[in-house]
Amino acid sequence: MGKAYIVGIGATKIDEHWEKGIRDLMTEASLRAIQDAGISKKEIQGIFVGNMSSGYLQGQEHLGSLLATWLGLPGVAANKVEAACASGGAAVHAAYLAVKSGLYDCVLAVGVEKLTDAPTSDATSALIMAEDQEYVAFAGFSFVALNALVYREYMRRFGVRQEDIALFAVHDHKYAANNPLAQYNKPLSLEDVLKSPLVADPIRLLESAPLGDGSAALVICSEEKARRLNKDVFVELAGSALATDILSLHDRPDLTTLSATVKARSMAFKQAGIDVNDIDILEVHDAFTVLGVIHLEDLGFAKKGEGWKLLKEGQLEKDGKIPTNTMGGLKARGHPVGATGVYQIYDLVTQLRGDAGANQVPDPEIGLAQNVGGVGGTVAINVVRRVR
Amino acid sequence: MAYVRSVPRAWRERQNKYRLIGGTCKDCGKTFYPYRGICPVCGSSNVEAKKLPETGTIETFSVVRTPPTEFTGQAPYVVALVRLDDGTLVPAQITDVEPEEVQVGMRVEAVFRRYREQGEKGIIEYGIKFRPVVNLESK
Amino acid sequence: MKGIASIYGYGAYIPVYRIEAKEIARVHTKGGEKAPIKSKSLPGPDEDSLTMAYEAAKNALKRARIDPSLVEALYIGSESPPYAVKPSATVIAEALGLSRKLYGIDMEFACKAGTTAVISVASLISSGVIKYGMGIGTDTAQGRPGDELEYTAAAGAAAYLLGPLSRESVATIEHTYSYVSDTPDFWRREGEKFPMHTFRFTGEPAYFQHIEGAARGLMEETGLRPGDFNYVVFHQPNVKFPQRMAEILGFTPEQLKLGLLSGEIGNTYAAASLVGLANVLDHAKPGERILVVSFGSGAGSDALSIIVEDGIVERKPLAPSVSYYIKRAKYVDYAFYLKYRRFILGVM
Numbered sequence: 001m002g003k004a005y006i007v008g009i010g011a012t013k014i015d016e017h018w019e020k021g022i023r024d025l026m027t028e029a030s031l032r033a034i035q036d037a038g039i040s041k042k043e044i045q046g047i048f049v050g051n052m053s054s055g056y057l058q059g060q061e062h063l064g065s066l067l068a069t070w071l072g073l074p075g076v077a078a079n080k081v082e083a084a085c086a087s088g089g090a091a092v093h094a095a096y097l098a099v100k101s102g103l104y105d106c107v108l109a110v111g112v113e114k115l116t117d118a119p120t121s122d123a124t125s126a127l128i129m130a131e132d133q134e135y136v137a138f139a140g141f142s143f144v145a146l147n148a149l150v151y152r153e154y155m156r157r158f159g160v161r162q163e164d165i166a167l168f169a170v171h172d173h174k175y176a177a178n179n180p181l182a183q184y185n186k187p188l189s190l191e192d193v194l195k196s197p198l199v200a201d202p203i204r205l206l207e208s209a210p211l212g213d214g215s216a217a218l219v220i221c222s223e224e225k226a227r228r229l230n231k232d233v234f235v236e237l238a239g240s241a242l243a244t245d246i247l248s249l250h251d252r253p254d255l256t257t258l259s260a261t262v263k264a265r266s267m268a269f270k271q272a273g274i275d276v277n278d279i280d281i282l283e284v285h286d287a288f289t290v291l292g293v294i295h296l297e298d299l300g301f302a303k304k305g306e307g308w309k310l311l312k313e314g315q316l317e318k319d320g321k322i323p324t325n326t327m328g329g330l331k332a333r334g335h336p337v338g339a340t341g342v343y344q345i346y347d348l349v350t351q352l353r354g355d356a357g358a359n360q361v362p363d364p365e366i367g368l369a370q371n372v373g374g375v376g377g378t379v380a381i382n383v384v385r386r387v388r
Numbered sequence: 389m390a391y392v393r394s395v396p397r398a399w400r401e402r403q404n405k406y407r408l409i410g411g412t413c414k415d416c417g418k419t420f421y422p423y424r425g426i427c428p429v430c431g432s433s434n435v436e437a438k439k440l441p442e443t444g445t446i447e448t449f450s451v452v453r454t455p456p457t458e459f460t461g462q463a464p465y466v467v468a469l470v471r472l473d474d475g476t477l478v479p480a481q482i483t484d485v486e487p488e489e490v491q492v493g494m495r496v497e498a499v500f501r502r503y504r505e506q507g508e509k510g511i512i513e514y515g516i517k518f519r520p521v522v523n524l525e526s527k
Numbered sequence: 528m529k530g531i532a533s534i535y536g537y538g539a540y541i542p543v544y545r546i547e548a549k550e551i552a553r554v555h556t557k558g559g560e561k562a563p564i565k566s567k568s569l570p571g572p573d574e575d576s577l578t579m580a581y582e583a584a585k586n587a588l589k590r591a592r593i594d595p596s597l598v599e600a601l602y603i604g605s606e607s608p609p610y611a612v613k614p615s616a617t618v619i620a621e622a623l624g625l626s627r628k629l630y631g632i633d634m635e636f637a638c639k640a641g642t643t644a645v646i647s648v649a650s651l652i653s654s655g656v657i658k659y660g661m662g663i664g665t666d667t668a669q670g671r672p673g674d675e676l677e678y679t680a681a682a683g684a685a686a687y688l689l690g691p692l693s694r695e696s697v698a699t700i701e702h703t704y705s706y707v708s709d710t711p712d713f714w715r716r717e718g719e720k721f722p723m724h725t726f727r728f729t730g731e732p733a734y735f736q737h738i739e740g741a742a743r744g745l746m747e748e749t750g751l752r753p754g755d756f757n758y759v760v761f762h763q764p765n766v767k768f769p770q771r772m773a774e775i776l777g778f779t780p781e782q783l784k785l786g787l788l789s790g791e792i793g794n795t796y797a798a799a800s801l802v803g804l805a806n807v808l809d810h811a812k813p814g815e816r817i818l819v820v821s822f823g824s825g826a827g828s829d830a831l832s833i834i835v836e837d838g839i840v841e842r843k844p845l846a847p848s849v850s851y852y853i854k855r856a857k858y859v860d861y862a863f864y865l866k867y868r869r870f871i872l873g874v875m
Contacts (some may be wrong), residue, residue: 125389125456133391134401135422136479138503138515140452140459141467148450149469156448156492201487250469250477251420251428256449306408335517406622462572483573484543484857500581500622502609503572513607514618517573519543522855 005100005226006384008037008219009346010180014183014334016116017213022051022058026112027070029215031161034109041071044219046098046107047078050212051338053126054080055158057118067110077104082244084130085287087111088216089380090343095220096240096382105222110214111339123211127337130374133199134250144248144288145200145207146375149337151154151290152202153255154378159295162202163300166193166255167311168289169331175318176328179347183212184335205287209335216342233353238366239272239383241265247377256305258376261298268368268381275318276300280364281346281351282316286331295370296324301348323361326351341371341380350388392458395457398513405515408498410440410476419476425437442498443521444472450485458504466490470518495521529827531648531703533696534833535593535659536688536842538586539805540579541792541852542570546680546864554861555673563765566858567681567793570667572867574863576605577615579631579684580665581622583798586846588623590697593659595623598688600648601631604640604797606715607667608633622784630657637713638762640664643798645687646703646829659690662724666796671721672870679765681793687802694779695806695838698817702831703747706740713824729824730768738762738772738820741828744846745818749832753777757815760786760803764794785810786819791853799825803831806849810836 010032012025020028034041049063052387056167060066064078067268078382083090088111096151115123127143127159128136130215136146154164170190176182188206243263252259269275276299286292296307301322310316316324327333327347330340348367350356364386391397405424412419413427414434415452423437423457449468452459459465466482470492483501493512496518504516530633546569547560565815566809580603588595601616608615616631630651634640641664648660664685664788670677706847712733715722738761744753756854759778761769773783786803791793807817817833 046507053506056462096525119457121455121457121460124454125458128456136399137456137511138405139467139479139481140455140462140465140503141479142452142454142456143454144454145450145467149448149467152447152492197453198451199454201453246428248479254427255469403623406618407624468762481573484571499578501571501578502572502575511613512575514622524851524854 001051001101002102003223003288004096004249005221005223006218006235006345006349007221007226007229008039009349010036011181011216011343012214012344013181014212014214014336018258020213022054022060022069022112022114023066025114025213025215026067026110029109030067030071030110032372033217033219039106039219041073043106044073044076046104048081048091048107049078049339050081050087052082052084052087053113053115053337056129057122058114058125062240082192083380084373085337086277086341086371086373086378086380087338088343089382090242090297090341090378092218092345092382093240093242093343095218095238099222103274105225107220109342110215110234110293111334111342113338114213114292115220115336120211131375136248138339142200147247147288148200148203148293150375151288154183154290154294157240157256160308161303163190163194163307163320164279164312165289165293166190166207168286168292171194171316172286172329172332175185175326175359176332179333182328182332183210186328191308201387204287205217209287209307210338212334214339214343216339216346218342218345234387235349235352236385237309237382238385239268241271242378242380243267243268244378245376248375249275249375256294256297258294258372258379260376260379261295261370262383264379265299268383268384270382272365272385276381278366279322279368280324281348281361281367282286282322283348283369285340285370286329291372292329294295294336299323299370307366314318318361326356326359326361328370332352341369344369344371345382352384393510395511398511401489405501407517408440408442410437410438412438419474421476422479423476440478441473444470445498446482446490446492446494446496447448447471448492449482449490463500470496483517497521528692528694530692530699530701531754532652533691533693533699534687535690535696535804536587536589536591537686537697537808538583538590538846539683539685539849539852540582540586541568541683542579542858544571544575544854544867545859548862550697550861551678553680562678563767564679564793565683567679567684568795569677569864569867570682573840575609576607576665576667576684577609577618579682580615580663580686582624583617583665583684583844584619584661584663587661587688589846591688593688595625598625598659599657600626600651601625602644603633603663603665604636604637604798605648605665605810606631606637606640606643607669618795630660636827637823637825638799638825639821639827641685641801642819642821642829642831645801648689649700657686659687661688662802664797666798668794668796669721673819675723679789679794681795682869683792683795683798683802685798685805687801694836696836696844697839698830698833698835701834702745702832703739704736704745704748705827706744707827708737710826711782714824714862715730733824733826734764734768734822736771736777737826737828739776741830742776742818744821745830745832751832755816756818758782758784758807758811758817759785760800760807760817760819762800763787763803763818764790772804788853791827802849808839809848809850811839813837813839
């Protein structure tokens with residue numbers, strides 16, 4: 001099987017885009033990626049659009065065909081890819097399969113989400129669709145409340161304090177300050193976070209990823225095609241894996257481990273021929289501060305119950321042992337749900353190319369993006385490798 | 389919101405919801421809620437329907453303060469995972485209680501209550517919630 | 528054995544929430560008014576007359592120790608069903624797993640609907656149409672804010688599981704009587720949220736006339752006199768009316784005491800006399816006799832003469848007592864009262 005290369009990246013700023021609809025956002029990101037790749041858009045043979053809520057919130061499905069039309073590429077293969085908040089990572093995975101199989105030479109993986117056209121309560125209704133509608137959404141759980149259960153159980157079982165976990169939000173905001181695409185660029189203090197209103201006890205507002213709109217896109221090509229392009233740095237999509245877990249928290253044996261992360265990780269490592277020590281830079285899906293901590297553990301960077309120590313000891317900083325969320329993460333860069341998995345790779349590639357400015361990690365070679373759907377119902381892990 | 393006002397969708401789950409019907413897997417021993425034909429843990433179809441016990445303890449909980457649209461007006465309310473006396477974990481609201489009074493480990497019992505309405509003109513969806521078990525000197 | 532049908536299980540339910548009359552007075556009459564009761568029950572935001580009836584029925588099933596699928600009738604008396612059209616009986620029957628072959632219906636006759644439901648089910652049994660059936664009285668009464676009735680309109684339910692005559696049952700309904708006339712003391716027109724009532728007209732021509740009519744009618748037909756009863760339960764819109772009624776008919780305060788709960792929980796409308804009866808049964812001994820006379824506006828009264836049987840001793844402790852529900856009270860203020868009664872929010 002051939003290799004897959006990421007030759008172009010593009011994204012919109014994450015914001016409440018009153019003037020841009022879902023079609024505008026995904027078109028803008030796609031065109032930027034195509035331009036960054038230095039190819040003609042006519043070379044795109046397939047389009048995979050990751051998105052979670054366009055039907056429910058916008059009344060719009062069939063995003064693949066819609067984007068192909070709006071890009072002026074009618075005829076191209078295209079379809080929507082959905083895996084709740086892992087839709088972006090899953091769209092990248094679909095692109096990976098297309099190119100590695102040899103059937104496609106050059107494709108577009110796009111993630112897009114528009115959450116701000118409706119009141120918060122409607123977005124809340126949309127997000128709980130990642131869980132069982134009939135028995136969990138029916139009981140009034142919000143997505144935040146589900147994660148709050150994990151938070152409470154994590155603190156209780158491992159005796160960890162909320163203030164040590166809430167630091168994740170402070171970390172993200174520090175780095176988002178230097179990311180022009182980030183939704184927020186003001187720093188946050190731990191006190192700000194802990195004083196913010198409760199959304200679903202014990203989760204506070206400033207521990208939760210915000211609602212926002214955005215789109216990010218990647219042009220992914222075969223190695224052969226990539227080499228013909230004039231680039232200084234080549235980035236290979238060296239591994240891509242998806243795994244699921246039992247959908248509902250209440251059916252699982254352990255609330256504090258996302259087994260899909262563990263499964264997807266070992267598959268992705270095998271494909272890329274690496275192990276956990278080879279990872280130079282990390283993007284974790286910290287929709288809530290406690291998840292950031294848990295992901296570090298499930299990915300193998302810390303023992304169960306000790307992920308918070310890496311955060312506290314500064315090991316996640318750009319010059320730390322495992323630089324993590326160095327462009328703002330979900331909390332501060334933003335979390336337009338179906339687009340996040342693609343934004344994570346956009347941020348990693350930016351770092352691998354040396355274009356991260358004040359956030360630059362010294363000479364990273366291998367990066368891992370972990371993108372989570374629901375509370376770990378799906379986990380998509382993509383590994384990128386700089387190739388000279 | 390088509391699904392919100394779908395009567396058949398709500399109607400077909402009523403037995404599981406009204407009577408707390410779960411399942412036991414005869415191969416791996418797991419009990420789960422609601423009933424379904426295939427065990428979520430081991431994948432076996434050797435599954436039997438079971439009426440679950442109506443008492444348990446709170447395993448973990450949260451207080452919803454920013455509800456989804458269908459529950460606007462009910463906030464703040466308590467959602468929890470209840471560990472029933474046979475080990476099955478079920479998701480449910482905790483009722484007849486102030487959020488500050490709820491604690492992990494609290495003993496609770498099942499009650500039949502309104503969960504939500506399909507709008508002012510639509511049907512009412514009932515289900516099982518849990519309330520704290522109150523022990524008085526004379527019962 | 529003489530009688531109409533026997534009671535195999537009984538159960539009551541009072542919601543946990545209470546509001547004190549003086550709290551209502553604080554808002555509406557600046558604390559000056561002398562209230563007709565001390566406090567009343569109110570349903571929680573996720574309760575209605577259906578959910579309350581379910582719990583009362585569950586308690587009755589627990590005491591009866593009968594397989595729910597053998598219960599072939601469910602008659603529910605209420606003036607505050609959650610649907611104007613769609614009986615609570617169907618939902619409760621499904622939720623409890625009663626027989627699919629079921630005589631089910633919701634019925635209305637103001638505060639007398641519960642006793643009428645019980646009498647109707649007893650008749651189905653005595654005529655051989657069914658073996659076991661349940662009659663329930665349940666209401667989440669609506670009092671117009673600022674109106675007199677707001678002090679007393681409360682929430683509660685009581686259920687009676689009946690079957691063939693038996694000495695091993697909890698009690699036997701030996702005789703019934705009903706007295707009805709067109710007397711508009713209290714009514715609610717279609718589409719209106721709150722009832723209308725006619726102040727002092729609800730006394731003599733309504734409450735007293737009909738309860739007396741039904742009580743005397745029953746006593747004439749059976750030859751029983753007040754002294755033959757150990758307990759009497761009257762419909763209880765407040766505390767004063769039942770006390771005066773007892774005096775008029777020749778019953779003592781001792782006989783009235785156990786069945787009179789309105790001081791603590793208010794007027795639970797179609798459940799009122801049946802909850803009073805349940806409290807009596809919680810304390811009664813085999814061989815004792817109880818007179819229950821309900822009153823429903825419009826107007827009418829049902830009288831039932833009930834003999835306690837041997838089975839009460841072991842069945843009584845199988846479900847929570849009325850005292851238990853009365854004691855586990857949480858007091859709320861007027862603002863929460865408005866929120867829970869959905870006066871300030873349309874849909875929950």
